[in-house]
Amino acid sequence: MPQARVRDIVEIIENAAPPALAETWDNTGLALGRMDDPVKKVWTALDPLPMVVEAACKNNVDMLFTHHPLLIRPLKSLDLATPMGTIVSMAVRHNLTLYSAHTNLDKTRGGVNDILTRRLGLESEKDLVPGQADQPGLGRVARLPEPGALEDVIARVKERLGLKWVRAVGNKNLKVDAIALCSGSGSSLLPEFFASGAQVYLTGDMGYHHARSVEDAGLACIDVGHFASEHLMVEAMAHFIQEQCDAQGLDVITEPCSLEQDPFAIY
Structure with missing residues (x-):
């Protein structure tokens, strides 16, 4: 099999999630590394956390692909004693490439x-926020197989996502036949939810005043948390990248990182 390089993995990811789809404020793509470096092992994760990067280095991982970028805002300095400095220092010393696909992976089909x-066992009918020039947009609106009460939808969400609780x-008893959803933080899309025709909005990171707005509209919201709404991509993208590498005859092992947990706990 031919030797895979970072650019080969990047091409696989960017064909699926074109960088042009990313929001203008986003910082998707290569954060650290060289495009011509060889790759034999890839890990997928939600966040480039210090413990994830450390474990990747110890397990001889060549490339760490995450959903959330290492940096969103530019740094003015880098203290190697900080968590960010530790991540960069470890990655450089172990020649670990860091790459992310953020809002482009949120939007893209699949x-x-x-x-x-x-x-959730649903099929998307439309984007919650239409994209430009027939491109995919943010969020989705899906219809339930059969209408049901909100409490039944909540039970379905908990069972399908393996959650013990949701907000x-x-x-x-609200009758629900359509759900709008946005992975991650979706509070900024409340106006689009109100105009979507859906009765329930499933997302994460909803605040008190957002909840009051939903309540005042006579609608519903299910907040599953940022982590639970996005961590699903870790296993899915590991499978996708491995499948593409196998199809192209690239000698690469792709594995989902198993270390991450939701930072929030319920006591």
């Missing part, structure tokens, strides 16, 4: 929002 939709707003 990306994070579609992974979430499928896990919910709305009358438990």
Whole structure:
């Protein structure tokens, strides 16, 4: 088999999630590394956390692909004693490439929002926020196989996502036939949810005043948390990258990182 290089893995990812789809504020793509470096092992993760990078280095991983970028805002300095400095120092010393696909992976067909939709056993009918020039946009709107009460939808979400709890707003008896969803932080898309025709909005990171707005509209929201709405991509993207490498005859092992947990705990 031919020797795979970083650019080969990047091409696989960018064919699936074109960088042009990313929001203008985003910092998707190569954060650290060289495109011509050889790759034999790839890990996928949600975040480039210090413990994830450390474990990747110890396990001879050549490339770490994450959903969340290492950096969103530019740094003015880099203290190697800080968590960010530790990540960069470890990655450089072990020749670990760091690469991310963020809002482009959220939007693209088959990306994070579609992974979430499928896990819920639903099919997307339209984008919550239409993209430009027939490109995919943010979020999805999907219809339930059969209408049901909000409490039944909550039970479905918990069972399908393997969650012990969710935060919910709305009358438990509210009749639901359509769900709008946005992986990660979706509070900024509340106006689009209100105009979507869906009765429930599934997302993460909803605040108090956002909840009141949903309540005032007579609608519902299910907040599954940022982590639970996006961590699904870790296993899905590991499978996708491995499948593409095998199809291209590239000698690469791709594995999902198993170390990450939701930072929030319920006591």
